[in-house]
Amino acid sequence: MRDATRHPLHDLHDAVIVGAGPAGLAAALMLGRTHRDVVVLDSGTYRNDPTDAMHNVLGFDGVEPAEFRAAAHRTLAAYDTVELRRTSAHDVAPLDPAAPADGFVVRTAEGDVAGRRLLLATGVRDELPATPGLAELFGTVAAHCPYCHGHEFSGTPVAILGAGPHAPRVAGLLERIASRVVVLADGADVDPQVREALDARGVAVRPERVLRLERTALADGHPGARAVLDGGEELLGGVMVAPALHQAAPFAARLGLELRDSGCVAVDAMARTSMPGVLAAGDLAHTADFPMPLASVTAAMAAGQLAAASIDSDLLTL
Secondary structure, eight states: OOOGGGSOTTSEEEEEEEOOSHHHHHHHHHHHHTTOOEEEEOOSOOTTTTOSOBOSOTTTTTBOHHHHHHHHHHHHTTOTTEEEEOOOEEEEEESSTTOGGGOEEEEETTEEEEEEEEEEOOOEEEEOOOOTTHHHHBTTTEESOHHHHGGGGTTSEEEEEOOSTTHHHHHHHHTTTOSEEEEEOTTOOOOHHHHHHHHHTTOEEEOSOEEEEEEEEOTTSOEEEEEEETTEEEEESEEEOOOEEEESSSHHHHHTOOBOTTSSEEEOTTSBOSSTTEEEOSTTEEETTSSSOOOSHHHHHHHHHHHHHHHHHHHTTO
8 A cells, every 4th residue: 555655645646535434445456456546535434333343244244343444454555556544535626627527636634635536435324313322222232224233133022213114124124033023103103004014014013202222131131222112111132223314425515416315426337426537336326226225335345346447447548
């Protein structure tokens, strides 16, 4: 991995990658292996910060996210054309607004860095419901993805917080994992179609408002949560929640990139955004072929690799 002192900040690099999660790191590796001159900007803040272990990642199942990043950094250190800068970006802009494909400048606390192509891999942030105690549990006893965290709740009662249209599908994913599934409607009305779908799966609905969630342990010592309701309580091995997703960085808005209804950046099959020269990969990006952004470490790595191939191919024509 290249020493930052070898190249002045004003050099026009082949690509600047904003974001050093799985998508950004995988893109850097792909570009490094083709000897592209790449700068990766790492803010030190990541979507999976709250979790104590990442799952469903071949070779890294159950590993702390920091350990995964450290392994990725060691891998990238072998490539002289890849530079990792531990700094936050605070603005991005085309070098020439009339010809954005000519290159981009990214402003950081340590100065400007410019590249012929820009890859946004800044991810999204999760906005949790305002349920007291939920934030303290999120990433361990509370989670948003049954594929990434459901197995850890095996054989325990699991609650779905909220009775929105997502609830029947999540219940279906959990029915082979949990000992029992219950939906906590939190005082909200339940759509009749949702109720019918839950009834068909034998899923109970607790209509009461959720006063708070508390960390506790089950009788067998398994980590758990107590949901204190307005009229009772539920002792749980896990809580599934559907956060609202927001762009973790303002750069898509500042560049005027097209967004999908999900709030994620619209990209085509090759990770290209609506602005020539700008690509996006990872949780913040959404192709039209999928009903939702693919939010997993493995999917982000694949998207980063694809974006890097797209960048390399594009630069061959210059």
